Amino acid sequence: MSVTQPLRISYIELQSAKNIECIELIFPDSRRSIRQQGKNHFREEFPQPLAVQGEAFSFLVHWKKWYSWLKPAVENVRIDVRDILSNSQAQKFQTMRVKLDITVGLSPSSTSVDVVRAQDNPAPPNTDGLRSTTGELLGQCPRFRILVMGQSGIGKSTLINRAFGIEQASAEHFVPGEADVEKELISPQNNRFVLHDSKGFEPGDDVNYDNVRRFIENRKNREHVKDQLHAVWLCFRIPAPDHGERLLEQGMETFLKEGTDIFRNIPAIVVFTKYDELLGGMKMQKKADPDTAAKEYLQEHCFDPIAEFTGSTDLSFVAVSSKPGLGQGHKQLIDLTHQKVTERFRLQTDSPSPVSVVTVMAQRTLPNLKIEGSIDVGRQRYWRTLTSSANFKDHTIIECLAVIHTDIVCVWNFNDPFQYLYSDEFRRLMVGTTDAATPASQNLGRVDSTNAICEAGSPLMLLVPLILPLEAGLGFVQWAHKIYQRLPKVHHKFMAYIVDLVHVLEILFALTANNNEKKLTRGAITLAFNAYYYSEMRLNAHQRIKRFDFKVPGRDTVLEKIISLVRMSPVADSDISRVLASIRPADLERDEEWRTNASN
Numbered sequence: 001m002s003v004t005q006p007l008r009i010s011y012i013e014l015q016s017a018k019n020i021e022c023i024e025l026i027f028p029d030s031r032r033s034i035r036q037q038g039k040n041h042f043r044e045e046f047p048q049p050l051a052v053q054g055e056a057f058s059f060l061v062h063w064k065k066w067y068s069w070l071k072p073a074v075e076n077v078r079i080d081v082r083d084i085l086s087n088s089q090a091q092k093f094q095t096m097r098v099k100l101d102i103t104v105g106l107s108p109s110s111t112s113v114d115v116v117r118a119q120d121n122p123a124p125p126n127t128d129g130l131r132s133t134t135g136e137l138l139g140q141c142p143r144f145r146i147l148v149m150g151q152s153g154i155g156k157s158t159l160i161n162r163a164f165g166i167e168q169a170s171a172e173h174f175v176p177g178e179a180d181v182e183k184e185l186i187s188p189q190n191n192r193f194v195l196h197d198s199k200g201f202e203p204g205d206d207v208n209y210d211n212v213r214r215f216i217e218n219r220k221n222r223e224h225v226k227d228q229l230h231a232v233w234l235c236f237r238i239p240a241p242d243h244g245e246r247l248l249e250q251g252m253e254t255f256l257k258e259g260t261d262i263f264r265n266i267p268a269i270v271v272f273t274k275y276d277e278l279l280g281g282m283k284m285q286k287k288a289d290p291d292t293a294a295k296e297y298l299q300e301h302c303f304d305p306i307a308e309f310t311g312s313t314d315l316s317f318v319a320v321s322s323k324p325g326l327g328q329g330h331k332q333l334i335d336l337t338h339q340k341v342t343e344r345f346r347l348q349t350d351s352p353s354p355v356s357v358v359t360v361m362a363q364r365t366l367p368n369l370k371i372e373g374s375i376d377v378g379r380q381r382y383w384r385t386l387t388s389s390a391n392f393k394d395h396t397i398i399e400c401l402a403v404i405h406t407d408i409v410c411v412w413n414f415n416d417p418f419q420y421l422y423s424d425e426f427r428r429l430m431v432g433t434t435d436a437a438t439p440a441s442q443n444l445g446r447v448d449s450t451n452a453i454c455e456a457g458s459p460l461m462l463l464v465p466l467i468l469p470l471e472a473g474l475g476f477v478q479w480a481h482k483i484y485q486r487l488p489k490v491h492h493k494f495m496a497y498i499v500d501l502v503h504v505l506e507i508l509f510a511l512t513a514n515n516n517e518k519k520l521t522r523g524a525i526t527l528a529f530n531a532y533y534y535s536e537m538r539l540n541a542h543q544r545i546k547r548f549d550f551k552v553p554g555r556d557t558v559l560e561k562i563i564s565l566v567r568m569s570p571v572a573d574s575d576i577s578r579v580l581a582s583i584r585p586a587d588l589e590r591d592e593e594w595r596t597n598a599s600n
């Protein structure tokens, strides 16, 4: 309900037997302190009555430190304007809240000058002063740098296309004939990785051999982590069974023998390509179990001999194939690469390493890595940046959500040249979904794609500045607890937003996995959004969030809850997967204006 008749306040008085530091009066777009008159006595006169247009306003009560041992340092007392107006004959409104006597003096005068109102047409969220975690990490390492080596025709470009979700055509400039290992190859479809391509070593080709060696050594000595080599994939053809083929070309053999030195401190993985051909050979030989026979062959004739003659325990082995149904090898390769990178570039602190995060961003093979990456980055925001700096201070919840949104979308790194996932329209949709997770008494109101996020009468909580405590070193939980006291249920909003967004992105990832080299369309985003919006899974997640009782400060229950919900895969949900199966590839190509069923 919107309040049409403005409330006019002539004075405010607050008294308590307890120890109050200060009190602030909070309106959707402004706030002011209430003057202290005596011990625990605060009163402010408004000679020109203060007109309040909106559904509510709040007092922020800052308790004295020693008293706040027993209770939160700051509490939010919300006053509903309807409660005051329901007794419109009275000259004052009195209530007792959190051991605080509150009196609001009402003016009969109709002449109001100083009008405080909900913003009618606010600017889009201002995230200028808010630093995103991914922004900081990418500042240190904007791209995952990988060297892929192997003979011409072995399947290097095909592998890269698959792992990083790029277009076949764009890999054309990854032409090996002219492969210069120094050259940085960056794809327009995925600019989170940089490829160094090296052809294999032909016998007697000492120049190439020396170039590659020098390149690797040189990259090891680079000062900045962004310039160092983050991983090497050494690609080999599987020698055909019973043809007496050499396992490795001669130069590569020498290279690998020296490899323990060359690759020291660089995550290196030996990749055998075209695994389908080996499997086909086993089928031709009418092996009872071709799959097991192929695996045994690989172990005996490929992995073991290399491990033996290099004497290296650092090398890992994977077999891959680009044929349908054999994508498991790519997944293993990405998983292994990520593990090794994380291990190698681990930081002393418990923050995620920028190299590890950018590896997650670059790959377009494993959605679960994106989920874990979102958690890693999110954890940073809540545990560190958010709490130890004044980052979020004076920003509205909608602005804070915008930064969290940016961080999560950035980790997923879709091929989204028009930045639809960062658009106001998409963010509005996401804000709208979270309302169901907010208890009715704190309903934030629906915000659909046709409404401005912060229209008049729109969710008050979205507009209230967070006013972060400045104490350094507070954990998210303490922070959230304080916010909770001031803005009850705000953590529900944050939790639901994060869970919903990650789920929608995971669905979108599944939807576009087979053509993620194509540009993302609004049609595809809308389909993913609707599949989630109308699912039982969303209702269940929101129920759990709604029931979540945030009562135990000092424990990371909020974070634990978010993580457990985020890890529940929507793609594994039978209803959602049925909806996804019914979507035709042509539907994903549609790129008309934003319109979702949910917003109709």
Ligand SMILES: Nc1nc2c(ncn2[C@@H]2O[C@H](COP(=O)(O)OP(=O)(O)OP(=O)(O)O)[C@@H](O)[C@H]2O)c(=O)[nH]1
Residues within 6 Å of the ligand: 150, 151, 152, 153, 154, 155, 156, 157, 158, 159, 174, 175, 176, 177, 199, 273, 274, 275, 276, 277, 320, 321, 322, 323
């Ligand atoms: N059967 C089969 N063929 C593959 C596989 N991967 C790639 N190919 C084919 O092998 C050929 C060479 O693939 P590329 O990816 O261009 O190989 P490359 O190593 O980049 O070759 P250069 O760029 O010449 O060094 C192409 O015809 C691919 O379609 C695979 O896993 N199985």
Ligand SMILES: [Mg+2]
Residues within 6 Å of the ligand: 156, 157, 158, 174, 175, 176
């Ligand atoms: Mg190639």
